Amino acid sequence: MWRRLSVSLIDSNRLRITRIREIKKESPSVKTFIFHDKLCSKAEPGQFVMVWIPGVDEVPMSLSAIGPDEQSSITVAEVGEATEALHKRKTGDVLGIRGPYGNSFAPVSGNTVIVGGGTGLAPLAPLTEELAELHARVALVAGAKTQDELLFLDRMTTTLSRIEGRVVAVTEDGSHGVEGLATDVAEQLLEKERFDMLYTCGPEEMMYKLFLLAERYETPIQASLERLMRCAIGICGSCVIGKFRVCRDGPVFSLKQLREVKEEFGRFGRGRTGKRVRIPS
Ligand SMILES: Cc1cc2nc3c(=O)[nH]c(=O)nc-3n(C[C@H](O)[C@H](O)[C@H](O)COP(=O)(O)OP(=O)(O)OC[C@H]3O[C@@H](n4cnc5c(N)ncnc54)[C@H](O)[C@@H]3O)c2cc1C
Numbered sequence: 001m002w003r004r005l006s007v008s009l010i011d012s013n014r015l016r017i018t019r020i021r022e023i024k025k026e027s028p029s030v031k032t033f034i035f036h037d038k039l040c041s042k043a044e045p046g047q048f049v050m051v052w053i054p055g056v057d058e059v060p061m062s063l064s065a066i067g068p069d070e071q072s073s074i075t076v077a078e079v080g081e082a083t084e085a086l087h088k089r090k091t092g093d094v095l096g097i098r099g100p101y102g103n104s105f106a107p108v109s110g111n112t113v114i115v116g117g118g119t120g121l122a123p124l125a126p127l128t129e130e131l132a133e134l135h136a137r138v139a140l141v142a143g144a145k146t147q148d149e150l151l152f153l154d155r156m157t158t159t160l161s162r163i164e165g166r167v168v169a170v171t172e173d174g175s176h177g178v179e180g181l182a183t184d185v186a187e188q189l190l191e192k193e194r195f196d197m198l199y200t201c202g203p204e205e206m207m208y209k210l211f212l213l214a215e216r217y218e219t220p221i222q223a224s225l226e227r228l229m230r231c232a233i234g235i236c237g238s239c240v241i242g243k244f245r246v247c248r249d250g251p252v253f254s255l256k257q258l259r260e261v262k263e264e265f266g267r268f269g270r271g272r273t274g275k276r277v278r279i280p281s
Pocket residue numbers: 048057059060061062063074075076077078079080081082083084119122123225226227228229251
């Protein structure tokens with residue numbers, strides 16, 4: 001068993017060169033890149049890969065689709081040097097992939113609520129598909145600033161139409177769905193119903209509010225956190241939060257773990273020099 005485990009760790013940590021098979025524009029600032037990779041097609045929802053953009057940088061990205069046919073995807077917001085360079089890549093261009101890394105969302109088959117903001121919906125999309133297969137009850141709250149930035153609405157609506165599921169779109173400017181914040185809609189749902197699990201990924205301020213709601217409504221939560229990452233295998237320490245390393249102990253954290261890091265969660269991350277920096281609200 002140990003031999004099998006160490007071989008699979010070595011395999012996933014090896015940089016594999018792949019080509020972009022297809023690019024899909026999801027919104028003015030977000031693109032999905034589809035590529036072929038055997039190991040990624042065996043990943044679990046919530047796991048991430050390190051994506052090497054030759055000549056530029058290597059950045060962590062959640063898998064937004066996992067298989068079938070050994071095709072997977074990442075969904076990338078253009079925010080800085082590496083993601084701008086990735087957005088300029090064309091079909092057929094080369095990428096390097098390491099991983100999949102980290103833990104994954106633990107699926108439950110009961111009554112679930114999923115709350116995603118912006119590209120936070122990337123790891124939540126394959127999770128929604130997995131929960132649909134388990135015939136869980138799913139309420140998906142998809143939040144964005146504007147209608148343009150709402151991701152995967154058609155994909156999620158189709159998935160959830162097959163089960164007892166619903167999608168609530170929320171935009172801050174009211175251009176689509178409910179006007180307001182995803183956390184306000186989540187609070188209304190938590191007030192009315194008992195959920196067996198709250199899953200979330202998105203801006204940390206949003207996830208912190210959901211953590212407080214999970215405490216208030218005594219609902220278990222799984223939140224996928226982001227931190228600066230370099231090694232992705234628990235060595236360099238760039239991604240620490242409290243006693244945890246997000247790359248190795250996360251990125252998905254439970255209510256109990258979030259309680260242990262609540263002094264930092266939603267408030268502080270680490271900059272490139274390792275210094276504590278305030279998370280912008
Ligand atoms: C486990 C994990 C999974 C991730 N999954 C995804 C994903 O599926 N899709 C995705 O688009 N990103 C994802 N990210 C975030 C992504 O890694 C960063 O956006 C990326 O590294 C930024 O690199 P850059 O060189 O383009 O920008 P940088 O030069 O590093 O940053 C440019 C500016 O953007 C800000 N910034 C950095 N990250 C973000 C962000 N996420 N949102 C808004 N502003 C930001 C920085 O503070 C800085 O001001 C994930 C991160 C982690 C840790």
